[in-house]
Amino acid sequence: MRKCKLSIVLALALTLFCALPAxxxxxxxxxxxxxxxxxxQKILAAAVKKAEAIKVPMNIAIVDAGGNLKAFYRQEDAFIGSIDISIKKAMTARYFNMSTRTLGSVSQPGQPLYGIEASNDGLILFAGGVLLVDANNVIIGAIGVSGGSVDEDESVAFAGAAVIK
Amino acid sequence: MRKCKLSIVLALALTLFCALPAxxxxxxxxxxxxxxxxxxQKILAAAVKKAEAIKVPMNIAIVDAGGNLKAFYRQEDAFIGSIDISIKKAMTARYFNMSTRTLGSVSQPGQPLYGIEASNDGLILFAGGVLLVDANNVIIGAIGVSGGSVDEDESVAFAGAAVIK
Amino acid sequence: MRKCKLSIVLALALTLFCALPAxxxxxxxxxxxxxxxxxxQKILAAAVKKAEAIKVPMNIAIVDAGGNLKAFYRQEDAFIGSIDISIKKAMTARYFNMSTRTLGSVSQPGQPLYGIEASNDGLILFAGGVLLVDANNVIIGAIGVSGGSVDEDESVAFAGAAVIK
Amino acid sequence: MRKCKLSIVLALALTLFCALPAxxxxxxxxxxxxxxxxxxQKILAAAVKKAEAIKVPMNIAIVDAGGNLKAFYRQEDAFIGSIDISIKKAMTARYFNMSTRTLGSVSQPGQPLYGIEASNDGLILFAGGVLLVDANNVIIGAIGVSGGSVDEDESVAFAGAAVIK
Structure with missing residues (x-):
């Protein structure tokens, strides 16, 4: 316990020291x-690799923990209409801290969140938006993929998300 | 394969030569x-002819390969509310490289892409938006028609699209 | 002139041949x-390198010839509010085939295009948006940079645009 | 007097008869x-002819008396960003029954209508939007042109508007 306290003090001191220039x-x-x-970039590269493996050109968007766009790639021949969808998938996943597949399942007609897509300037309620959780189990953003079937989209999103786990 | 590469080099060289004035x-x-x-204009004329033949006044919109409006006609008595629909039909078809009928069929409640119309500032998910594919088999844009039943709309769109095949 | 026409016919024939698999x-x-x-990606890498050299974290957006988003990077500590600005700078440059600096100079109060920013869902009228012109002298898109002073932004955009000339 | 009444009855009968199909x-x-x-189409043709004569590729939009889009052409190489501007110029002219040049002159900083462009989802306040007045001196719509300098734009709009006077 004492050892632990010492460690924390030391860590704080080091943090302060390193933060000085800032x-x-x-x-x-x-x-x-x-x-x-x-x-x-690492996530995008893994996602692109998967998209090439399944031969479906994709739009791939990454948002940060604040839900704001961090990086984006559109591959050759990927749908123009999927630029917006991939970005919205990533945002939707982070906005509600769940995959767009999960959110979609409770937003169908008759379900509790029916109509939620009208909020936030438009959400996307089908698979392809997945949380980015790092090795410390912290949500650091989300990835949204659009260009193929929703299962293809989600497989590319998972491939991207896997590299930071 | 080698022949093809040589052809491409030759084609590029010729293109360069012809581009000199530019x-x-x-x-x-x-x-x-x-x-x-x-x-x-040729596509619009063919579409108008078909609309006159079936006696349904139409809005007819054409977008280019980038999804940007290229030309538009509204016939006498055609719905004012179909200006936006015809333009969105053309954009939707090009955004996803398929007819709006096809996209609509996978976007119904319970279908994989349910709710997709909330993206891209509004998509149209019923028939009447059709790709424009030229004689070289290249997608050079799309046509969107609105004013009658969806089948009537699509028949006019097909009549327009046929003239550049 | 005849030579050029022949060249075009030849080029078209070769193009057709190569397009067969398609x-x-x-x-x-x-x-x-x-x-x-x-x-x-090459353009983004060059722009990031320049941003690091001048020590200003940037948002960097690239659109294609149709004005649609192709790729985007936000560096650490770059303004969140500059996501939208960098994308709009790239779009503005391509929409009017000139740099945002040039467009801005004719859009000031009292100038001919005053108020143009109210069109196209919002344009950006200060430096940092630059055309992407390839080695064949064809406009293939545009780059928009936002994060520092407008001169810093534009220097990063130029660094990116330079690699495909 | 009796003769007059008879005439009215006759006129009404004829009107009814003619209106029957409707x-x-x-x-x-x-x-x-x-x-x-x-x-x-006649207006568009005249405007295109003028644009070709001055060698400036244009976007040309026509709205009807209700201010709704009736027809539109974009010439090769005309600015993508001018699609929206040409349509807004035509609408602006009809919305206020004056040319966009005139409206712009009273909307500059310090002028009575300063800031009016924020209304109606965006107005355009520089030249190129002109009323369409027919041979009976009735405003039947407006034309908006965008692609060159504002003077070039307006000259093309005038060329179009002239054919129905």
Whole structure:
């Protein structure tokens, strides 16, 4: 226990020390642990690889923990109409901290959340939006994929999400 | 295969040669092969002829390969509310490279793409939007027709699309 | 002149020949010569390199010849509010085939195009949006950068655009 | 006096007789004298001819007396961003029954209508939108042109508007 307390004090001291340059330049602008561009690129690369493997050209969008667009790729021949859908899938997943497949299942006619897609300037309620959870079990964003069947879309999203687990 | 590569090199060289006058006038502004106004007018004329034949006044919209409006006609007595629908039908078809009838069939309640109309500032999911595929088998845009029953709309769209095949 | 016509016929014939496999797979979905994801990634890499060199975190967006989003990166600490601005800068440049700096200069109060930003769901009228012109002198899209001063933004856009010339 | 009454009865009878086919098919759908598609095509042709003469590719939009889109052409190489502007110019002219040049002159900073462009989902306040007034001195719609300088745009709009005077 004592050892642990010491560790925390040490960690704080180190953090302070390392944060000093930032202090000099104004406040820290990004929450610690949020998705980085490097992570997003790694996720995009894995998703593209999967899309190429199943031979379906895709739109792939990544949002950060704040639900804001971080990175995006559209492959050759991928639907123009799926630009918006892939981005909305990623946002929808992060907005409700569940996959778009799960949200969709409770938003059908007769279901509790029927009509929810009219909120937030438009949600997407079918599979292909998946949370990005890092090795520390923290949600750091979401990935949205659109271009094939919803199962194909989701398989590409899973392939992307897998690389940061 | 080698023959094909050689052909491509040759084609590029020729393209460069022919593009020389353009160099003097600034960069080329339109990708080669996109729909021309002359083609759009021919398509509109064929669609109007069909609409007159079935005696249903129509709104007829044509978008280019990028999904941007190229030409539009509204006949006398055609619904004002169908201006937007005909344009959205054309855009929807090009956005997803399929007819709006086909897209609609997989977007019904309980179907995989249920709710997709909330994307892209509004899609149209019933018949009347059809791809424009030229004689070289390239998608150069789409036509959207609205004013009658969906079957009537689509028959007019097909009549328009037929003239550039 | 005759030579050029012959060249065009030859080029078309070769194009047809090479397009044969495509015929078997349905219509060609993308106009020849439009920006590829590989090109977009190369442009993004060059722009990121420049942003790192001047130490300003940026949002960088790329649109294709049709004005539709092709790729996007947001660097760590780059403004969230610049996601939309960078995308609109790229679109604005392609929509009017000129840099956003040039368009902005003729859209000031008292200038001919004053108020143009109210069109097209919002344009951006300050520097940072630049055309992407390839080695064949064809406009294949545009890049929009936002995150620093407008001069910094534009320097990053130029760095990106330079790699495909 | 008696003669006059007889005339009125006769006129009513004739009107009824002539209106019979319409009565059988439901109410008349379009105001008498509104712009026809044939007129719009004639206007478009004249505008295109002028645009070709001054060698500036244009977007040309025509709205009817109700301010609703009637016909539209985009010439090769005309700005994508001018689709929306040409349509908004035509609508703006009809919405306020004056040219967009005139409306713009009273909407500059310090002028009475400053900020009016924020209404009606976006107005355009520079030249290129002109009323369509027929031979009976009735406003039957408006034409909006966008693609060149505002003076070039307006010259093309005038060329179109001239043919129905």
């Amino acid at each position: 202090l000099a330049e104004g406040p820290v602008k990004t929450l610690s642990g949020d998705i980085t561009l490097a992570q997003a | 160099l003097a006038e600034g960069p080329v502004k339109t990708l080669s092969g996109d729909i021309t106004l002359a083609q759009a | 015929l078997a797979e349905g219509p060609v979905k993308t106009l020849s010569g439009d920006i590829t994801l590989a090109q977009a | 009565l059988a098919e439901g109410p008349v759908k379009t105001l008498s004298g509104d712009i026809t598609l044939a007129q719009a």
